[in-house]
Amino acid sequence: MRIQAALVESAGGPFTVHDVDIEEPRRDEILVRIAAAGICHTDLSTRQVWPPARLPMVFGHEGAGVVEAVGAEVTGVAVGDTVCLSYRSCGRCGNCGSAQSAYCEAGIAALNATGTRTDGSTPLSRDGERVFGNFFGQSSFASHAIAYESNCVKVPGDLDPVLAAPLGCGVQTGAGTVLNVLQPAAGSSLVVFGAGGVGLSAVMAAVSEGCSVVAVDPVASRRAVARDLGAVAALDPADVDDVAAAVRDLTSGGPHSALDTTGRSAVISQAIAALRNRGALALVGIGKPAELDIMTVMTKGIQLRGVIEGDAVPQEFIPRLITLHEQGRLPLEKLITPYPFSRIEEAAQAAAGGEVIKPVLTFA
Missing domain, CATH: 3.90.180.10 (Medium-chain alcohol dehydrogenases, catalytic domain)
Incomplete structure (x- = not known):
């Protein structure tokens, strides 16, 4: 044909x-x-x-x-x-x-x-x-x-x-990483590095769970969408001297969880530095091999988790996403x-x- x-x-x-x-x-x-x-x-x-x-x-x-x-x-x-x-x-x-x-x-x-x-x-x-x-x-x-x-x-x-x-793919990955992997409690804080389609899907999912969300992205229009979706703050990394410190200030000592969509070593290091003790970091961005501060990961008890497709089984998770959209939460x-x-x-x-x-x- x-x-x-x-x-x-x-x-x-x-x-x-x-x-x-x-x-x-x-x-x-x-x-x-x-x-x-x-x-x-x-x-x-x-x-x-x-x-x-x-x-x-x-x-x-x-x-x-x-x-x-x-x-x-x-x-x-x-x-x-x-x-x-x-x-x-x-x-x-x-x-x-x-x-x-x-x-x-x-x-x-x-x-x-x-x-x-x-x-x-x-x-x-x-x-x-x-x-x-x-x-x-x-x-x-x-x-x-x-x-x-x-x-x-x-x-x-x-x-x-x-x-x-x-x-x-994109929505499933971002929302799935929040809902299936990080599973943040209502009232907890989460930071999303990279506010593209995947990152903003994560923002939506976390807000729908009652989380306080901070987005970090250099593009002004994406930061504006993050705020429109319910993020309490959206940072331009070029506007602050220390991204990790700025995130900690916004989340009363550091977010409970973080999600990186960039795959960039420097950004992943910022996420690790920002997290509070025993925080969780989900990595969904594919990039070059990254160097991590293992001592900080160990001493803070950080949980690192690589995630593919939001840990989602499509036949089960996509209907859930559709329901969230119908409810106005996505x-x-x-x-x-x-x-x-x-x-x-x-x-x-x-x-x-x-x-x-x-x-x-x-x-x-």
Whole structure:
């Protein structure tokens, strides 16, 4: 079937829309007509370093749409179902069986970040030449995507796909890290370093739990959104001599928990310094190897926790996020800027430059 997809044809190159062909779904696959797709920092950073041998490539891992066809072995969704797409897992290993599919023993990278199915094939082609895809088991920067039961979540048919799309990764990661991992008590304090889509999703979730939240980000517009979402303060790190001291002053001696979305060694060190004794730090940002002050971590009794996808099982957690939105406790619309699919590179540049928080592509 002929579809449209946004290709990256050189490492660091732009997203450009082309006609490509997509195979019919195999016995364990699901064909989804994409209605909306969020652009995530992972899409933008990965295209910069994607191996030239696996180009052209179709990225996109926050898709939402309608099921158009299913393979013979698919039982969890049916043609016509409205779905949100998330990360892929094997569904058979010990971690998947114990509600820890974000740490699938088959390898999250192997299932989500190779550019092919597990057998090395790809469902996409252009003029008979292979186009790499299957990113997060979807490659949703396209009018249609092949997905799987493990990353396909049924959602209400009347849910705006522009709101549904970011639930599959960015919102799930930020809100999940708060609700599933840190689990802050009402009245406790939390600091979020980095107020992009993930960080602001964490802000929303923490505020919904009755926490006192401080956001730290250099972009004024993002700090303004953090305050609008209920953060008690939003700091520009360039405006204070000592970020950790400023956070401690705002939280009566240090926050109970912290979340870093930046993956930057210097910022992680600020988080450790800011936390009160026996505080908890969740790391969700992927970056270069970081140097940590182990003595401070030990003497303060800091709990460090790496987190993938908010420790969320999509089929269980995405409906919870939808309920929070329906209750007015997760106002996702305050983060989203819609763009037509034809303007994908413009949307990507706006996200990379900090002009928008969460661009979501729409398909006619």
